[in-house]
Amino acid sequence: MDHDEDDIRQAVNRLIRSKGPERTHVLEVLQGIQERYHHVPREAAEEIRRRMGVSVAETYGLVTFYDLLTVKPQGTHVLRICDDVICHLKGAPDLIRTATERIGPEGQPDADGDLSWESCACLGLCAGAPAATRDGVPVAPIAPAQIRSGDGDE
């Protein structure tokens, strides 16, 4: 999915105006870009280099370090399925199998780019295991039937 380069540059500049141009704000800018474009496009990294003096290579280093930032586009909606100790015991493997069948391979958006899924580390939702978040909102417990169930939920 291609975004207009001007649109991306403007988004970076709006974020820099609101957060600040100093290095300490670069993660906040990247988080804002991820939220809007569901990944950090190359054009954003180049604008960050021009405005904040952080090289494209360093931005790439940040995006690949932090799990919530991605180089490749995610779906418009993202299902994150906890696959850690307790959720694994309580059914995460079934959830992951269902997500693979109904959405596709981990990290790849479905055909219309609407939804992607990924497994993740403990979400602090162990009391409701197995747990997931949908666009950051907890769904715990979550059942396989809730994954792309057609009722518009996941």
Place this chain on the structure above:
Amino acid sequence: MAMSEHVLLRRRSAPVHTLEEYRASGGLAALGWARVNGREEVVRLISESRLVGRGGAGFPTGRKWEAVRWAEDPVRYAVLNADESEPGTFKDRLLMETDPHMVIEGLLIGSFVVSATRAYVYVRGEYAEAARSMAEAIRQFAAGGYLDGIRPDGGPLEVEIRRGGGAYVCGEETALLRSIEGFRGEPQPKPPFPTEAGLFGKPTLINNVETLANIADIVARGASWPDGLGTAESPGTKLFSVSGHVERPDVYEVPFGTPLRDLLDEAGAPAHVRAVLLGGAAGTFVFPKDFELPLSYEAVRASGATLGSGSIMVFDDQTNLWQVAERIGAFFLRESCGQCVPCRLGTKRQHEMLERLARGEGTGGEPTLLRRLGQVMADASICGLGQSAPAAVLSLIDAWEEGLVPA
């Protein structure tokens, strides 16, 4: 009577949403007391209370505050570590969602004592609701004028919220500071400690959410608060996140010294528990023969375990603990920052061996190799992540050798 105390969690059943409600329930008295009685009196109370940091390392809070207070640089920072990510831990999330004002009041008192010129609240990226709740509480403190007069120059303290990027290692304090500065969250060798050279190279106070949740009560009610609860060496109460094979997974608050078995009963553990994992992925397995263990820093340390973040994961007797260990290995493999070799390669090799054991395809040499590898990782890794990544695995191997665990 239920054994659970309601000290830190007393507002849980009726969460406070406004500063007025918070004041009506006893809040803000400590901040007022601090302003009237001064920095020295506050830090004396905190030291006398014997409060130690609840983030896992167990460092005396009063000593940390003194170190920053007496630092030479006039520019100092206070940072709230709300990057709770230890597997099986969700008590800080509960505190921030249900009682954010108490946590912020603790942060403001800490900022006041160390004469911080700015404060940061670093909330785990996955904790959207906690971040919203904390941001709203900060807004209310600012609107009520409660941030005025905290800075040494008398000006209003700016309290800035930062969101984590999804990296467990950022709970390590030097990594967290790197993240605020806008870098990869790679831990730094210590010394220098953040109290001398922390955020932007300046003296920095970093405290965990649960630690700061204790502050307002101690300041308002005295150093012996909560009177009579806990042990001589570990006064007060502790939050435990209990999950796994229990009927009532939840956050429990119990006095230090409570036997592990009592907490398991309270949470509805089954009659036949194979083991609990105490302290999170970086913790150790504890087996039924040791369930009388009192949950205090001193008793747990003496037993060779750790309270860590206060996570208690319970496994029934149908659980294959080698499969649990495989998940722990996978977690550390995923979360290793890759900066130092013992951890980057060690977490990989450890996970490969655990995968074999979990599938029942061990070649017989794994326990010995895991022991040697674990020793190297514990000795040579830069930070606590690599140092503690083998801990649970090694405790499982010990138990297997004692015949407590099937192969």
